[in-house]
Amino acid sequence: MxxxxxxxxxxxxxxxxxxxxxxxxxxxxxxxxxxxxxxxxxxxxxxxxxxxxxxxxxxxxNSIPTIITKKSSNDGTTKYLLSLQDENNIEMVIIPNEKKNTLCISSQVGCARKCKFCATAKLGLERNLKTHEITSQVFLAIKELGDDKLTNIVFMGMGEPLDNFENVVKAIRILQHDLCFNFSPRRITVSTSGVIPQIAKLADTGLKLKLAVSLNSAIQSKREILMPISKTFPLSELKKTLIDFRKKTPYRITFEYVMIKDFNIGRKDVKALLKYLGDISCKLNVIKWNKVDDLPYETPSTREIDRFINSMNILSSAVTFRKSRGADIDAACGQLAAKNVH
Ligand code: SF4
Missing domain, CATH: 1.10.150.530 (DNA polymerase; domain 1)
Incomplete structure (x- = not known):
């Protein structure tokens, strides 16, 4: 072979x-x-x-994906549409920050998890990426940026990384190996919608990395609406698994929370979130919803965002308001959909 x-x-x-x-x-x-x-x-x-x-x-x-298009946002974020050997397409995004360049990579062509706020979900799952299709995104990004310029890698592009477990784990081993890409574990983040058995399995691999969980509501019934995976893997079980995961890793877990107007930023949402996160050693990243065509949700006002973030301040965990990057080129959180995917 x-x-x-x-x-x-x-x-x-x-x-x-x-x-x-x-x-x-x-x-x-x-x-x-x-x-x-x-x-x-x-x-x-x-x-x-x-x-x-x-x-x-x-x-x-020695094949690597071909860059089909490259779109740059006003804020410096660049989205790449890549063509794979079988002519499926995926997207990767490079997000520059003061001292950092973060690469957001894809792990699947499409995704099966059907999160309601996500453009990728509309594609359904075409297939898992092979290991080299994951590592080659990093290879291409380094070639684009120049040696030593890429500082962070996040598995937050198209796909649920833990649904492509073996290939993602192998890719991370290659990314971290000192004779290969030599990335520090604390510079690699895997973001999951909450695939409980695979989170447990990941903890048992002994692989060091940062884990982010896309939470978006701490109310079970609401999370089920936004993220159907929650029906199979409910919040209570997710929390237990994450507490176990935390015991086996040096890094705090990050929870991602997309703020959606009139849906998940009200008083009851705040109360549930404070209760859910209160006893976990974690970080909370909040980000405002980015409009996706055909999806019914709205972006909250600045006042609503401020109110929500201020109400999180009593948490002992670090709370960060992550600025949405690349929204004008559909490269922001939840907007990746490789529009030429067939
Ligand atoms: S948010 Fe992530 S897990 Fe959910 S549908 Fe989109 S790509 Fe899949």
Whole structure:
């Protein structure tokens, strides 16, 4: 089976080379080309003999997605539409901040979770991304930004990352490996809608990373409306799982809360949220709803947002109002829909 070079951990690449009668040190040379010189083209790997370069073409693939379009927002956020080998499309977004460049990556073509506030949900699930289709988004972003400029990676693009568990976990291992992308665990965040069994499984992998949970309501009946996953995995069970997860990780869990006018920012919502988060070591990120065509929700006013955020101040957890980025190019939270997906 031909495997993509961005699919492989160093020990797997070593094995591929041993299998064709090559020495292990060749793997380090290839890794150096891929992760320090940012090329997957074997012909450019001039420290390898021509014979080896030809052999590599027979055992490894080096394809990466093609950038079809690139749209930049007034605030510097850039959204990329990428075409995969089977001509499915996905999106990734680079969000610059004062000292940071955050890459928001996709884990699936579409998504099966049907969250009511999300543009991706309207696509349904086409398929899971393969490991190299995840790592290659990071590869492309580094090539776009330049070496050492990409600081953070968030799995908040298209798809529920924990529904593509094995490939996402493998991708994170490659992202963190010091001979590959060498990203610190605290710079990688996986955001989930709350897939309880997979959160528990993730905790047991021993993998270090930051976990974010898209909460959006602490009232069970309301969360079920916004996020049908809550019918299968209710808030009470989710909380227990997250408390267990927290015991196995050095990082606090982040809860994401999209503020929707006349839906989840009233007095009862505040009370339920304070109760739900009160005894968890966590952070709360609130963000205002970004309008998505055909969805019935509205953005709250500045006054409503301020009132909601002020009422959260009694929480001992850090509360951050995350500014919506890239809304003018449909690159903000919940707006990714790879409009050319077929
Ligand atoms: S919010 Fe995330 S989990 Fe929910 S439908 Fe959208 S992509 Fe899927």
């Amino acid at each position: 031909i495997r993509n070079v961005l699919d492989l951990l160093p020990e797997e690449l070593n094995q591929c080379l041993l299998d064709i009668g090559e020495k292990e040190y060749r793997a380090k040379q290839i890794l150096n080309w891929v992760y320090n010189n940012y090329t997957t083209d074997f012909n450019e790997m001039t420290s390898l003999s021509e014979t080896l370069r030809n052999k590599l073409q027979n055992i490894l693939s």
